[in-house]
Amino acid sequence: MSDLVINELTKAFGETIAVNDLCLKFEEGEAVVLLGPSGCGKTTLLKLIAGFLQPDNGHIAIGDDIISTPHEVIPPDRRQMSMVFQSYAIWPHKTVFQNVAYGLEVRKINKSDIKKRVMNALSMVQLDGLEGRYSTELSGGQQQRVAVARAIVVEPSLLLLDEPLSNLDANLRIEMRSELSDLHKRLGITFVYVTHDQAEAMVLGDRIVLMNYGRMVQEGTPEVFYQTPKNRFAASFIGTSNIFSGKLENGSSGGTIRVRTDFGPITVAKQVENAASSADEVYFCVRPEWVKFHTEAPGTDINVYKVRILKRQYYGKYIQYTVDLKGKEIIVEATDEWDIPLEAEVNLEFPPERCVCLENN
Ligand SMILES: Nc1ncnc2c1ncn2[C@@H]1O[C@H](COP(=O)(O)OP(=O)(O)OP(=O)(O)O)[C@@H](O)[C@H]1O
Ligand SMILES: [Mg+2]
Structure with missing residues (x-):
């Protein structure tokens, strides 16, 4: 996938301007972390990128192709993107295999290819051998891995992750963030990762975008953020x-x-x-x-x-x-x-x- 470009993007809900005149560029293969306090517009921005929301102004483009404008939004299933939701949203009445296979079944992929791809995705997230279990029989960290496997099995060019680790305990969180970082390197696809945890942002991001009130406050590498925060908000939010x-x-x-x-x-x-x-x-x-x-x-x-x-x-x-x-x-x-x-x-x-x-x- 080419670069993803966000241009003058605005989205309001009534009086609340959730995303306010935002301009950003995500380069192919990059891991970008969106960081900011609760309510600053992170999830709204992910949903706009994924095609679940229509902007009020501005546009989103992949390379030269415009995929979202206030008049037209290419639907999520035609964007080569996957989103991992904070709640995981995995089905309790389906096995691990069935959860991961679902996205391929709706795409009418043949059974033997589905099996190959599901097993490969499960192996990527280190869930080999657990394909027959129900999600109620999994730990929080394992459920989170199912959600990631389900997102990567459709081979997206861009993976959107909305606070995927927030339900995990502190130790598991540290382990999983390092696994996600390895996974990013292995897959080589663009990651856009939302968090309000600054340690997670530092470890996972090639680049961090700090937001407040729907706007970008500062962007840069973790080192730039730590060494030269731009203003008081950036200085106190990170470190x-x-x-x-x-x-x-x-x-x-x-x-x-x-x-x-x-x-x-x-x-x-x-x-x-x-x-x-x-x-x-x-x-x-x-x-x-x-x-x-x-x-x-x-x-x-x-x-x-x-x-x-x-x-x-x-x-x-x-x-x-x-x-x-x-x-x-x-x-x-x-x-x-x-x-x-x-x-x-x-x-x-x-x-x-x-x-x-x-x-x-
Ligand atoms: N569907 C909606 N209807 C009305 N207001 C909304 C809706 N979705 C989001 N908002 C508002 O838009 C603003 C941004 O919300 P958003 O969910 O993008 O924040 P966030 O940065 O993801 O926060 P958090 O860290 O708490 O998840 C908030 O003020 C929120 O209340
Ligand atoms: Mg959110």
């Missing part, structure tokens, strides 16, 4: 962030700016795409593991402030501290070589290149 605001000081030049915060001046490296606007209110963020403790005098006095330890939580791989900096609480994550007691006073450094300037919105 933990300490977000600061202040006034832009005159005389900022070169690759850095100076921001006057409530606790004092901070030098912020100017990221190319996230350069602070000229507005005098400036926001920047620092991830908890990017700040550095110093128990002795640090080699620099740029961005170094005395803080007091308020809270200490041991996570094994790291210790998370909540520290007080002149009334502002900051989250710091440090390895256990920094075992600092409560109430202790230490120096905290905000390396300028780790202070990420945010857009002012």
